[in-house]
Amino acid sequence: MWPYDLNLGPFYISLYGLMVGLGVAAGLFLTRFSAPLAGLNSDKAFNLAFWLILAGLVGSRAAYVLNNLGLFAKQPLDSLMYWKGGLMFQGGLAGGLIALGLLVLAGRAKLFISGDALAPGLALGQAIGRLGCLAVGCCYGRPAPSWFPLGMSFRSSSVAPFGQTLYPTQATESIGLFILTAFLMHCLRKKTFRQGTVMAMYLTGTGLLRLLMEFFRGDHRGQAVLGLAPTSWAALAIFISGLTIFWYLKTRPVSG
Numbered sequence: 001m002w003p004y005d006l007n008l009g010p011f012y013i014s015l016y017g018l019m020v021g022l023g024v025a026a027g028l029f030l031t032r033f034s035a036p037l038a039g040l041n042s043d044k045a046f047n048l049a050f051w052l053i054l055a056g057l058v059g060s061r062a063a064y065v066l067n068n069l070g071l072f073a074k075q076p077l078d079s080l081m082y083w084k085g086g087l088m089f090q091g092g093l094a095g096g097l098i099a100l101g102l103l104v105l106a107g108r109a110k111l112f113i114s115g116d117a118l119a120p121g122l123a124l125g126q127a128i129g130r131l132g133c134l135a136v137g138c139c140y141g142r143p144a145p146s147w148f149p150l151g152m153s154f155r156s157s158s159v160a161p162f163g164q165t166l167y168p169t170q171a172t173e174s175i176g177l178f179i180l181t182a183f184l185m186h187c188l189r190k191k192t193f194r195q196g197t198v199m200a201m202y203l204t205g206t207g208l209l210r211l212l213m214e215f216f217r218g219d220h221r222g223q224a225v226l227g228l229a230p231t232s233w234a235a236l237a238i239f240i241s242g243l244t245i246f247w248y249l250k251t252r253p254v255s256g
Helices: 015-038 042-067 076-080 089-105 111-136 169-190 197-214 230-251
Strands: 005-008 011-014
Touching (some): 011 015, 015 042, 015 111, 015 169, 042 089, 089 197
Antiparallel strands (some): 005 011
């Protein structure tokens, strides 16, 4: 795999931080196109996405720190160094949704139209961010059996087991998210769905994809509860929230 960082003269570039930054930039760029398809002014969507991204970064880092308190007990300042690795997507999504909810309550945004406009960019940013996990070696998979043809090994990671053939969880999830991004944009272009449907598709899609990947992961994800890691429960909650929106849209009168 790639080395952990790049040294360009006096400049130090973490590949993890670089991919997260590229994911944010790509997501914002795509929002310029997805927002008008959802019926939202692109400038307004861009400004909305900016604040949600900030809330998401705080939430994703906070969730990672809370899930790994033992790692930061002796060096609490390390909890601020997100560029070294350690962001939980579920925490980021929760932070973004909380921020969106506050903006909706304040009358600054509409939930479903905003969710539809931002969903493809979220999926794209998440897909690229997962490549950062691949570069560093975090979120690695369990050891793959000898007959599995698509295993991968890490030889320059300080996180993943050295040289072992593992399930490619990061790459698989990234590919799935790229496909989800294309599907969401296709649905927006068709314009045959009610407002909120694309948002629900994103939540169910990313929740189910993450939940499936959780069964193949081999890294530490916190203390299991009823047989599932906290990250698995979070993925299940995201999936159920998407189904709940589908149910709400189906039962709500069209005129409403």
